[in-house]
Amino acid sequence: MAGITTRSMTPTEFDSWQQELAREYAEEQVAAGNWEASTAVERALAENARLLPDGVNTSRMMFLVAVLDDGTTVGRAWVGRDHPRGAPDTAFLWDIEIHEAVRGRGFGRALLAAVEERVAAEGVGALELNVFGSNVTAIALYERSGYRVVTQQMRKSLQR
Template identity: 35%
Template sequence: MPTRDTTRGIHLVDIPGSGVSEIRAHPEGTIGHLGLTAPTTAGSAGGRIDTLRITRPDPGLHWARAAITAAGERLVARGCGYAQVTLPTADHPLLPAFRALGYRELARTLSTPLGGQQPVDGAYALHALTERGFLAWLPLFRADYRDALRRGGIPAAEAEAGAGRWAADLTANRLDSHRHVLRSLSHRGVPVGHLWAAVTRGPQTRAFVLDVRIAPAHRGRGHGRALLRATENEALSLGCSTLGLSVFADNRPALRLYDALGYPVSGVVLLRRLTG
């Protein structure tokens, strides 16, 4: 059944079996498509805008804003407390419409193709993370990840649960070297940082950095740059063709580092609280 909205002049018509709705206006007819996903994970209150395409000229983004508003209303009706969307570029034409309606940047994803080995100062070395090192690092990752989600607008209980799921999965599978790369970085024999990356194997094997950190006492000395370059070399040695990573929007030092290293943005994750 259509969902009508006379104040914005559009209505949504579901396409059976597709999870996508036509966005219709009068008298123009179909002006675009909208796809949504409501939560299926127990305890999750977040919905997602998977697809939003406006196929008619929309210079003032009127229809885009109307469709985004209608998406939020539908997600609230499905029990969602917040909405999330990922745009593929930092200058996407729909970004102003989302921002105008209160969507805030939660994180960015970046990805770079891997070519030859990168030069790394011989004073640095990557080592397999020991059990003792793992047990010391895991609570730091879990707390930082939880807190970053909360700062981005994820409800506290859901942020805690999400961080817990990551920690539990890694604890159970940390010895699976085909999936997880856990390393420590030393400089002149002194431990200065840690790395966690996940490897996805297939026709194009890819690595994705899930946590990269330099110990607070060792920051500001170029160790982060060395760790990223060493990570690229490690991924290349595992047969990976690309290296991706995600960084929270409020982590400005990391964003500056990745920009300086030439990592292009592959996604901008936006979030808006819909209730509460």
């Protein structure tokens, strides 16, 4: 496997990523039964705008791009240096993704390790994330990487 490095996301990359992220996040929320499809993308964009008032320059956020040795971009990550619910000494991984065309080659594991290294270098002791229960590939990656479940939401659809 080729090595990867990370670099900061450019403003142009950030703008493009925001649109993709909102669409993907909206689809996941709809599939999970959390949001209505008709307003999901707008809701995702509004949520991100609230979290990222200064876009790529939002304080305490890192927006990283994963790059192969040959310069090919293969993924991205969004990390908050602070936990959204105030957990002490814990950063939060809001998003991590490897481009679909290059998945299954170990780049996800490599990007996750690079994110962990950056967070640790800033003196933060833990990294937390959320993952949709249907994302078995990501869950397996996180488990192999040493993550453990600390909270869990469950739902049952009821007959009306």
